[in-house]
Amino acid sequence: xxxxxxxxLVAPYVTFPNExxxxxxxxxxxxxxxxxxxxxxxxxxxxxxxxxxxxxPIIDGVNVVLIDEPGYNSNVSFxxxxxxxxxxxxxxxxxxxYSKKIDLVYSAYPLIKTNSIIGRFxxxxxxxxxxxxxxxxxxxxxxxxxxxxxxxGRILISPISRYANKTxxxxxxxxxxxxxxxxxxxxxxxxxxxxxxxxxxxxELHYINYNKKNNYDKLVATYIGTMAGSxxxxxxxxxxxxxxxxxxxxFIGTGPNENQLRTxxxxxxxxxxxxxxxxxxxxxIALCDSDLAINPIVATAQQSITNKLxxxxxxxxPILSCQENQEVKDLLALGGGKNYQSGNHKDLADQLxxxxxxxxxxxxxxxxxxxxxxxRFLRKTAYKGILELIDRLFRES
Numbered sequence: 045x046x047x048x049x050x051x052x053l054v055a056p057y058v059t060f061p062n063e064x065x066x067x068x069x070x071x072x073x074x075x076x077x078x079x080x081x082x083x084x085x086x087x088x089x090x091x092x093x094x095x096x097x098x099x100x101p102i103i104d105g106v107n108v109v110l111i112d113e114p115g116y117n118s119n120v121s122f123x124x125x126x127x128x129x130x131x132x133x134x135x136x137x138x139x140x141x142y143s144k145k146i147d148l149v150y151s152a153y154p155l156i157k158t159n160s161i162i163g164r165f166x167x168x169x170x171x172x173x174x175x176x177x178x179x180x181x182x183x184x185x186x187x188x189x190x191x192x193x194x195x196x197g198r199i200l201i202s203p204i205s206r207y208a209n210k211t212x213x214x215x216x217x218x219x220x221x222x223x224x225x226x227x228x229x230x231x232x233x234x235x236x237x238x239x240x241x242x243x244x245x246x247x248e249l250h251y252i253n254y255n256k257k258n259n260y261d262k263l264v265a266t267y268i269g270t271m272a273g274s275x276x277x278x279x280x281x282x283x284x285x286x287x288x289x290x291x292x293x294x295f296i297g298t299g300p301n302e303n304q305l306r307t308x309x310x311x312x313x314x315x316x317x318x319x320x321x322x323x324x325x326x327x328x329i330a331l332c333d334s335d336l337a338i339n340p341i342v343a344t345a346q347q348s349i350t351n352k353l354x355x356x357x358x359x360x361x362p363i364l365s366c367q368e369n370q371e372v373k374d375l376l377a378l379g380g381g382k383n384y385q386s387g388n389h390k391d392l393a394d395q396l397x398x399x400x401x402x403x404x405x406x407x408x409x410x411x412x413x414x415x416x417x418x419x420r421f422l423r424k425t426a427y428k429g430i431l432e433l434i435d436r437l438f439r440e441s
Contacts (some may be wrong), residue, residue, distance in 0.1 A: 045072050049438060050081045050145050052171075054162065055152040056111075056131060057083070057091040064074075065283075066324050068221075068383035069152060070103065071423050072430060074151070075181060077105035079431070084108050085138070087131055089115040096221050097351060112136050118300060118333040119272070128363075133156040139165065148172040148434060153229070154181045156211050163214025171439040177220035177229045178244075180346055207406070217433050222348035225370050230289050237436060240429045243420040244354040250328040251360035251414060262292040263400035266334040268327055269352045271299030274345040276366070281316050282389035283396065290400035293338070295319060296327050331359040336399065337404055339365035343386040348372060357417040359394075362409035364395060380413035 053076065055069035074085045088097050088110040094117055100108050113131035116123040131142060135158055146169060148164050153175045156261065166173050181204070212218075212229045218239040219231065220226035226241050271277060284293045294317040295305075302318075309316050331337065337356040341347055348369050356363050363381035365372065373383065382399075385391040399405065 047096065048079070048081045049147040050141075051076055051083070051434075052146050052149045053082055053084045053095060053151075053360060054083065054086075054135075054149060055159060055160055056135075056153075056155055058086045058088050059090065059092050060103070063090055063100070064323055066246055069176075071247060071427065072150070072176075073106045074101060075423075075427055075431065076434075077103075078148075080434075082106045083144075085111060085135070087111055087113055088101065089113050089127065089131075098177050108271040109138070111138060115318070120300065128155060128157070131155075132161070136161050146171040148174065150174045150176065150430075150434070153177045153211075154179055156181055156208055159214070160207070160211045163211060164201060165202060168213060170441065172216045172434075173214055174217045174219060174437070175212065175215040175229065177218065177225040179397055180225050180228045180288070186331060205217075212422070217437055219430060219433065222346040222369075222371055224369060240433055242344075242426050242429050243349050243421050244351050244425045245426050246354055247423050248358070249360070249414070249417055249422055250332055250355075251410075254329075254332050260292055261291055263396065263403065264292045264294070264334045265336040265338050265396060266294050266296065266331055266361075267338045268296040268355060269350075270297055271295070271305055273301070274342055274347060276340045276342045276387060277301070277305050279366075279387055279389045280340050281305060281312060283392040284309075284315035286390065286393035287396045287400070291396045292317070293396075294330075294334075296322055296330055299327040328355065328359060331355060331361060334359075334361060335403070336396075337361040337363045339363055339367055339381075341365075341367040341369075341386075341423045343368050349375070354421055357413050357421045360410050360414040360417065362399075362406050363414065364392070364399075366392070375416070378416065380409045380416060382409075 053069060053073050058069045059065040059067045060070065073082050075222055076082045084106050096115060097110060100110055103420040111131055111134045113127045116127045124148055148171055151159050151162055153159050154182055162173060205395055209231045212231045212266060218226060218229050218234060219242055220229060221244050223241050230239060265281060269275060280293060296319045298321050306318060339353060350373050364374055364378055364384060366384050382395060384395045
């Protein structure tokens, strides 16, 4: 009888199926549980809802462990840093006393600290280690906090960069949500068969069996996501004031900048509709009802293939983007997207008006993105690469 290998999946900030979102690591846990014994280690604090989980969620075939931390109200705050610190202290207590055999640890990055802890235990515990790079810290803070983009800023964060390099170096294999992130994490120049780019993706292609119910004469353009420093939503609001006769713009989500964005919107005539937060299914329906998605990431931001881009592709939407990341530009250049100049509201308004006057181009753009979504964003297809990578590591053991 073949004995199943034991995998520890460490992902501090997941959302479970009864919570908002369509979390990557829940999908990975469910996939791995078909072949392995899987224990998912995450936080008792729900990052999205800013609430403590009273009960341990149940996932068929997966053992779930919740690590305590105090939580926080704001994503950018000292209380968040403190909460992460407490989580890591409690995680190391859990991990150092974990008595079951571990054959492989599959871990989300960030946090840097949890990956560092796992890396330091690797040699004595004898497991393989895969880091799944969701974001590149500390580089991710250089966009929303401009001082860190300067020479002084790079000097200030250089100790964290060295810490990150040391942590990445523990990995036997790497998975990343974009090539940009994979290249940053690949400090050991691993063999090509020990690293994979696997987009965040979604569990389903939302456009399938969905009939658009958009009854507007205007072009409907939608942004979904956090209203925070990395996203230049002021430019979108300013553009709306110039093209509102032909274009309806709507925002889905919330965030620390929402109040000031609402104030600006009021000052400019209330031409952007704020739809608030929605559960994942409702948000995807609203996207599918749209004609176009807006990807307004500031020029200095370090993000690459984000959650929202995955959602846009899986809804089969044409994308209007100002993101400077070359990987994103290359993906949109396949025919499903157009670019506008970052921070230039007149250029954005001109692009939106041009598309509104020639809606026939939307069909072809949509078909291109549907094809890309089916091949590269649908999890049941794309995530097989994770299983192949794990199988390779076990065969090398």
